[in-house]
Amino acid sequence: MTYDVIVIGGGSAGCVLAARLSADPALSVLLLEAGPDFATLEDLPPEVADASYAPFTHDWGYRSVADEFGNEVPVPRGRLIGGSSAVNVCVAMRARPSDHQAWAEAAGPAWGYEQMLPLYQEMEHYPYGEPKYHGLGGPYRMTMPVAEDLGPHAAAVRQASADLGHPLVDDFNAPGAPGFAYTPLSAADGVRLSTAVGYLNPVRHRPNLEVRGETLVDRVLFDGTRATGVRLATGEEIPARHVVLSAGAYNSPAIALRSGIGDGADLAALGIDVVADLPGVGRNLTDHPAYWNIHVAKPPQDLAKSMFGSVLSVAVGEGEPDYDVQILPSAAVPTAGLPAAFVSPTENHPTGWDMVFFVSCVQPRSRGSVRLASRDPEDAPVIDLGLYTDADDAELVAGGVRLARRLARTEPLADLLVAERVPGPDVSDEDLAEAIRRAPAHYNHGSSTMRMGGPDDPAAVVDADGAVHGVQGLTVADASVFPAMPRVATNVPAIVVAERIAGVLRERLTTDN
Known part of the structure; x- marks a missing residue:
């Protein structure tokens, strides 16, 4: 046929x-x-x-x-x-x-x-x-998360974002200024x-x-x-x-x-x-280079139904007309369940719970490539992500992590966190870009x-x-x-x-x- x-x-x-x-x-x-x-x-x-x-x-x-x-x-x-x-x-x-x-x-x-x-x-x-x-x-059915679904830690980011002067956006998928918004989800029940x-x-x-x-x-x-x-x-x-x-x-x-x-x-x-x-x-x-800024969290009284469900979109780079960085705050989740838990030792963890700011540069300048390893379709292609081959991308992600740190120090969120775990307090704001380049991740x-x-x-x-x-x-x-x-x-x-x-x-x- x-x-x-x-x-x-x-x-x-x-x-x-x-x-x-x-x-x-x-x-x-x-x-x-x-x-x-x-x-x-x-x-x-x-x-x-x-x-x-x-x-x-x-x-x-x-x-x-x-x-x-x-x-x-x-x-x-x-x-x-x-x-x-x-x-x-x-x-x-x-x-x-x-x-x-x-x-x-x-x-x-x-x-x-x-x-x-x-x-x-x-x-x-x-x-x-x-x-x-x-x-x-x-x-394509979409639903909207509510604050109760995301847990108290993620909800506190909304208030902290507003307190730091970022607009609260009612509809992420409508035109308008960027800011903090709940994200529609391709999920229901x-x-x-x-x-x-x-x-x-x-x-x-x-x-x-x-x-x-x-x-x-x-x-x-x-x-x-x-x-x-x-x-x-x-x-x-x-x-x-x-x-x-x-x-x-x-x-x-x-x-x-x-x-x-x-x-x-x-x-x-x-x-x-x-x-x-x-x-x-x-x-x-092209991919969105990203970094997992992880904080030790106090255990939540109410467990979240979703790890992610909100986003803060901001302009970090000079002259950016829209936004070039996104920060996805997570709910507080058990440390052992975090995809990035392997980036830092978890022994003697003070609470057993973490909260993540997933920070991404969404207008990257770096480029990679896909090539063939051989003619055999069973062989994986050779993938060079090219992350941070343009140094500006690491600086933009670093700007997002600095903002995430400010959020973490702002009430009511500050009272729900214990300490920064990754990269940790020993890494200064000035050293963030180099730490990010040495721990490459991406948004898939x-x-x-x-x-x-x-x-x-x-x-x-x-x-x-x-x-x-x-x-x-x-x-x-x-x-x-x-x-x-x-x-x-x-x-x-x-x-x-x-x-x-x-x-x-x-x-x-x-x-x-």
């Missing part, structure tokens, strides 16, 4: 594409996912369904190459239906109007905020904000609502849609410069009229490179025939490795509709095509990118039929 469309990757974007494309009964759609396919909510393992837990049980197991200090940083990515939306911490943030302005400047006016707002409204079910900014009845749950599962009954889990793709097949299908790691070949790469910021470029799309010299060195010489494939990797927001841009942009890989330059029948739709890094968690931006590209592609394929 020749499918009309094969979508590679059943993650945040891939589930959207499969649902939206198969809405046309004339289009046959095959969705391929390397990890397991949990077809119903009841099939999900408990740790995946539980919105309060970010599991690493269904993970690709990637690590970055060592930095100058020898640090190899984990790069967790979901390997299951739903992708990373099935294992994330459920923060649901739209790209800012300023982010869409940058996208429009790089990739065309269709990506501007006013043009994209109807897609945000169509995708979401959000009964909390103003109708002119939000939608009801969409497949304690259940994580991935794109598999919201988009894919309700339409699995469609006769023109097929989903295959545990199916690793080797490469895209070509006849000249026209994509004709895919080859699996098993050697099986599946023909298609059109192929969509939605495997994420690491695996989409890896598949493209194995398919002969990338820097011609690099491909030739691996013995791969060049289909399209596009040096931008795998370049420009890899993006821009196959970014959008015009034919005159030598680093661009796809056009404004996600079509790969220089070939026919191949589209990319996931976080890898972001033309610029948004200031927010990347799940919602990846979904809205998939929404727009799915609409364009469906119309094009229907017209061609």
Whole structure:
């Protein structure tokens, strides 16, 4: 059978594409996912369904190459239906109007905020904000946390933020000045609502849609410069009229490179025939560098239901027009349960509880890369995150940690904390940037490795509709095509990118039929 469309990757974007494309009964759609396919909510393992837990049980197991200090940083990515939306911490943030302005400047006016707002409204079910900014009845259901869910420590950050002069924002996903806000969550009743749950599962009954889990793709097949299908790691070949790469910021470029799309010299060195010489494939990797500022906390009387659920967005850099740093305060949680508990010894911990300020530079200047280790699809790609290769990023994160320290010294929060544990009082404000560079972490927001841009942009890989330059029948739709890094968690931006590209592609394929 020749499918009309094969979508590679059943993650945040891939589930959207499969649902939206198969809405046309004339289009046959095959969705391929390397990890397991949990077809119903009841099939999900408990740790995946539980919105309060970010599991690493269904993970690709990637690590970055060592930095100058020898640090190899984990790069967790979901390997299951739903992708990373099935294992994330459920923060649901739209790209800012300023982010869409940058996208429009790089990739065309269709990506501007006013043009994209109807897609945000169509995708979401959000009964909390103003109708002119939000939608009801969409497949992406969001809820709002309340202070009681986050515990007294996180709630105290809100008051401390206001006391330090930061605006209290009612609706994070509406335009307006940055400040402290509760963050919408892609969760309800304690259940994580991935794109598999919201988009894919309700339409699995469609006769023109097929989903295959545990199916690793080797490469895209070509006849000249026209994509004709895919080859699996098993050697099986599946023909298609059109192929969509939605495997994420690491695996989409890896598949493209194995398919002969990338820097011609690099491909030739691996013995791969060049289909399209596009040096931008795998370049420009961007992530939000981050730091775990950890404080010993007094045990809470009321346990929180969510570790995260609020954010303080601030401008730290000189001349920043919007904001460039985010601080996510956590609830007080048992020390042994902290993802970052390993960064400092926990023996003789005075309370057994910690609170974290997760500080991130959300407009980083540093860039990394994704390359092939070999032609073997079983081999992990070579990921160089490039964190802090631009020293300004460490300074911005340090500015955020200094603010977090001020918050920790401000009542009512100060009365709920005992002492700073990481980096600790021995590290002065002046020495923070160096301490941050030596303890690299990131927000798990890899993006821009196959970014959008015009034919005159030598680093661009796809056009404004996600079509790969220089070939026919191949589209990319996931976080890898972001033309610029948004200031927010990347799940919602990846979904809205998939929404727009799915609409364009469906119309094009229907017209061609």
